[in-house]
Amino acid sequence: MSQNEDVKSTNSIKPFWNGMFNLMFIIYSIACIIPLLLVIGVSFTDEKTITTDGYNFIPKVFSLESYKWVFKSGDAIVRAYGLSIGITIVGTLCSVAIIAMFAYVISRKDFKYRNIFAFIVFFTMILNGGLVPWYMVYTNFLHINNTLLAYIIPNLANAWYVMIMRTFYQTNVPDSIIESSKIDGAGEFRTFIQIVLPLAKAGLATIALFQTLAFWNDWYLPLMLIDNSKLYNLQYILYKTLNAIQYLAQASNITGGSAAILAKLPSETARMAMCVLAIGPIILAYPFFQKYFVKGLTVGAVKG
Amino acid sequence: MQKAKKLIGLALVTCMAITMVAGCGSDKTSADTSVAAGSSVVADSSAVATDTTKALDPVELQWYVVGNGQPKEMDAVLVKVNEWLKPKINASLKLNVFTWGDDFEQKMGAKVQSGEKFDITFTSNWALNYQQNAPKGAFVDLTPMLDEFAPKTKALLGDKAIKGASIDGKLYAIPTNKEMAHNWGFLVNKVLAEKYKIDLTTIKKFEDLEPALQIIKEKEGANGVESFQTITGESAYRLLDFEKLADDNVAGAIYGDGRDTKVVNDFDTAEAKSMFTTLNKWYKAGYIRKDADTITDFSPPRKAGKVFSYVASLKPGKGAEQTLSDGVEWTQIDITPPRATTREMTGSMQAISVTSENKERALMFLELMNTEPELVNMVNYGIEGVHYKKLNPTTIEQTQLGKDGYNNGLQWLFANQFNTYLFASEDPEKWAKFKSYNDSSEVSPIIGFTFNTESVKTKVAAMTNVKKQYFPGLETGKADPATTLPKFTEKLNAAGMGDVLAEMQKQVDAFVATKK
Numbered sequence: 114m115s116q117n118e119d120v121k122s123t124n125s126i127k128p129f130w131n132g133m134f135n136l137m138f139i140i141y142s143i144a145c146i147i148p149l150l151l152v153i154g155v156s157f158t159d160e161k162t163i164t165t166d167g168y169n170f171i172p173k174v175f176s177l178e179s180y181k182w183v184f185k186s187g188d189a190i191v192r193a194y195g196l197s198i199g200i201t202i203v204g205t206l207c208s209v210a211i212i213a214m215f216a217y218v219i220s221r222k223d224f225k226y227r228n229i230f231a232f233i234v235f236f237t238m239i240l241n242g243g244l245v246p247w248y249m250v251y252t253n254f255l256h257i258n259n260t261l262l263a264y265i266i267p268n269l270a271n272a273w274y275v276m277i278m279r280t281f282y283q284t285n286v287p288d289s290i291i292e293s294s295k296i297d298g299a300g301e302f303r304t305f306i307q308i309v310l311p312l313a314k315a316g317l318a319t320i321a322l323f324q325t326l327a328f329w330n331d332w333y334l335p336l337m338l339i340d341n342s343k344l345y346n347l348q349y350i351l352y353k354t355l356n357a358i359q360y361l362a363q364a365s366n367i368t369g370g371s372a373a374i375l376a377k378l379p380s381e382t383a384r385m386a387m388c389v390l391a392i393g394p395i396i397l398a399y400p401f402f403q404k405y406f407v408k409g410l411t412v413g414a415v416k417g
Numbered sequence: 418m419q420k421a422k423k424l425i426g427l428a429l430v431t432c433m434a435i436t437m438v439a440g441c442g443s444d445k446t447s448a449d450t451s452v453a454a455g456s457s458v459v460a461d462s463s464a465v466a467t468d469t470t471k472a473l474d475p476v477e478l479q480w481y482v483v484g485n486g487q488p489k490e491m492d493a494v495l496v497k498v499n500e501w502l503k504p505k506i507n508a509s510l511k512l513n514v515f516t517w518g519d520d521f522e523q524k525m526g527a528k529v530q531s532g533e534k535f536d537i538t539f540t541s542n543w544a545l546n547y548q549q550n551a552p553k554g555a556f557v558d559l560t561p562m563l564d565e566f567a568p569k570t571k572a573l574l575g576d577k578a579i580k581g582a583s584i585d586g587k588l589y590a591i592p593t594n595k596e597m598a599h600n601w602g603f604l605v606n607k608v609l610a611e612k613y614k615i616d617l618t619t620i621k622k623f624e625d626l627e628p629a630l631q632i633i634k635e636k637e638g639a640n641g642v643e644s645f646q647t648i649t650g651e652s653a654y655r656l657l658d659f660e661k662l663a664d665d666n667v668a669g670a671i672y673g674d675g676r677d678t679k680v681v682n683d684f685d686t687a688e689a690k691s692m693f694t695t696l697n698k699w700y701k702a703g704y705i706r707k708d709a710d711t712i713t714d715f716s717p718p719r720k721a722g723k724v725f726s727y728v729a730s731l732k733p734g735k736g737a738e739q740t741l742s743d744g745v746e747w748t749q750i751d752i753t754p755p756r757a758t759t760r761e762m763t764g765s766m767q768a769i770s771v772t773s774e775n776k777e778r779a780l781m782f783l784e785l786m787n788t789e790p791e792l793v794n795m796v797n798y799g800i801e802g803v804h805y806k807k808l809n810p811t812t813i814e815q816t817q818l819g820k821d822g823y824n825n826g827l828q829w830l831f832a833n834q835f836n837t838y839l840f841a842s843e844d845p846e847k848w849a850k851f852k853s854y855n856d857s858s859e860v861s862p863i864i865g866f867t868f869n870t871e872s873v874k875t876k877v878a879a880m881t882n883v884k885k886q887y888f889p890g891l892e893t894g895k896a897d898p899a900t901t902l903p904k905f906t907e908k909l910n911a912a913g914m915g916d917v918l919a920e921m922q923k924q925v926d927a928f929v930a931t932k933k
Binding site: 161163189244245248249252253336337340342352353354356357359360361381 | 485486489513515516517518519523530533717721
């Protein structure tokens with residue numbers, strides 16, 4: 114007991130600095146949270162109040178008008194919502210499976226070609242083919258443009274996460290365990306699924322969280338690969354609305370008159386409501402992964 | 418040794434992979450071009466044959482345009498459009514409306530660069546840049562095809578528009594038939610003007626607005642009314658109406674009144690200097706809001722009636738149009754006379770892609786869009802009785818379904834605006850007024866000229882950066898021209914303005930010489 118306290122006192126920092134660090138992080142957290150609260154506040158404010166009084170955290174005139182607009186304007190947003198959720202779930206499961214398997218194979222020291230395969234992955238982190246060849250592979254060769262596969266396939270494997278996972282296996286799964294399971298008569302798949310994966314849970318969860326975020330927040334793939342407006346995901350609808358408003362505000366020589374076109378686009382509050390809706394599910398995903406998150410990220414450091 | 422061997426092996430494999438990919442690429446393109454050449458030959462002969470027979474194969478035409486995104490009712494409208502098109506040219510239309518900004522730019526950029534197959538696209542000087550893409554060979558040269566496949570369109574547009582939209586004498590896209598000139602002036606809040614008995618008829622030039630601004634500032638300033646809303650890009654500077662040679666961000670223009678074709682640094686002319694001085698005075702007097710050089714969200718205060726006046730691009734009926742969309746009554750005051758420049762001619766056009774397999778049919782379709790009121794109205798407003806009701810032969814009213822599900826607002830984009838129906842709220846004489854506006858416009862001495870930036874590209878980019886740094890302050894009156902303007906000019910010179918202006922002058926002179 115006393116020894117424990119000893120360790121604690123040598124490892125702990127002075128109360129003053131402890132307070133300072135806490136203060137620093139409190140300020141940082143507030144800086145992150147406040148804009149979010151403002152967005153939520155504005156989304157519930159009456160549109161006219163914004164032009165007269167500006168933005169407020171607590172709506173002066175409370176209104177659900179913007180949310181009504183979002184759901185009335187369409188099945189488009191509701192459909193996009195469903196699509197986003199579906200793509201995120203399917204995409205995350207598939208990509209985590211592929212990353213986990215690939216990383217496991219190149220982490221095994223007894224696999225002869227592991228360096229070559231590791232290099233193939235590593236190579237893509239440094240060099241890539243550029244935009245036009247990238248586009249041509251998906252449209253002219255794989256023909257996945259204008260299908261839901263266009264959301265999933267390009268994000269399936271991520272070189273950086275493969276590297277993280279490989280390191281994770283190497284440090285957390287001792288060779289002797291794999292060897293002993295082999296002696297006990299387990300095949301490669303059984304070893305992988307029943308022995309290795311449970312040991313790598315923290316790493317898998319971390320990567321799953323990153324990939325969930327990547328799939329959920331992705332607007333670039335539909336920008337390049339999806340023409341059919343029925344297949345747009347939520348983030349892309351949000352992105353293209355905001356982008357259009359910005360573009361129209363700057364383009365003065367549009368023939369129809371940019372101000373006239375701007376008038377047809379969703380109002381300030383409606384945009385905020387869309388933002389709030391887009392944040393929703395991903396906030397729910399965090400607590401789910403949190404348990405493993407810290408553990409997964411501290412991998413590689415010396416742990417007590 | 419072992420390692421070196423491995424490395425060499427790897428290098429060899431990589432080389433092989435690269436050559437394989439590259440080989441595939443070049444193979445494919447050569448095959449493509451041969452196929453394209455072959456098909457166009459076949460198509461040519463078949464087109465000649467179809468003069469008498471109707472033996473056109475059924476084809477699908479893919480058309481991409483920019484707008485507010487794909488309307489919900491598009492599929493239903495296209496069914497009707499295709500029923501109409503089938504007996505005429507045996508084609509069916511697939512129309513995709515992308516959204517302003519990246520949605521259109523990125524998608525079309527990728528399609529053009531990767532050589533994807535499609536037939537028709539919107540192009541202009543502000544979206545999917547016509548002057549950049551056409552010379553690169555993205556669009557079909559329509560000049561030799563016009564007489565055979567679109568003779569009526571050719572007559573309709575007239576020589577002025579066709580010359581204005583051509584690059585080196587070749588027409589790569591069909592301009593939309595609409596207002597083909599521009600002028601600048603003020604939009605003034607009518608309610609406020611009447612309230613303080615301001616006589617708007619006396620305002621003939623920029624400086625004449627000052628007494629009115631003073632009154633508004635004194636009486637309404639406390640209520641948060643901006644006397645003179647100024648935003649970057651659409652500021653009072655527009656009233657000088659220089660004809661810019663590159664784009665708005667690059668110094669170098671000729672005087673808009675066509676007095677000569679001498680290229681000057683328009684930012685540092687006597688006229689510009691006196692305007693900046695006046696604006697600076699107005700800014701100090703509080704007629705212009707303090708953060709004018711940074712705001713982009715200018716529309717809410719206008720709609721809230723908190724703006725007394727601002728500079729706008731005008732055309733006949735602009736005030737009425739703006740009144741409708743803002744819900745605030747605006748009166749327009751024309752300051753500059755209507756002028757026709759290359760910019761208006763290339764403001765909205767349809768090009769046929771070189772990757773199209775049915776170039777002739779695409780042009781035949783555009784001919785129908787330009788000549789058949791029924792077709793152009795169907796594409797604009799949807800189906801009669803479903804998306805709109807006719808009030809009289811030329812006036813319509815949108816139904817609720819039309820407003821929610823098929824409200825493109827792209828009359829200025831789809832081919833011939835003069836054939837489109839009007840809304841009940843619009844001036845019934847709108848098209849007649851547009852025609853006389855077009856006819857009365859002064860034609861620029863260098864219409865059809867496009868500056869090729871290729872040889873001075875980096876200098877142009879450097880000048881753009883300098884402009885973005887200094888100009889917003891000057892055009893909104895925030896900066897004092899006495900100190901800022903010399904600095905601005907000096908920085909422009911350092912960025913290579915001398916060479917750029919010389920290159921512009923050289924190209925303008927060469928263009929003028931060929932016209933004589």
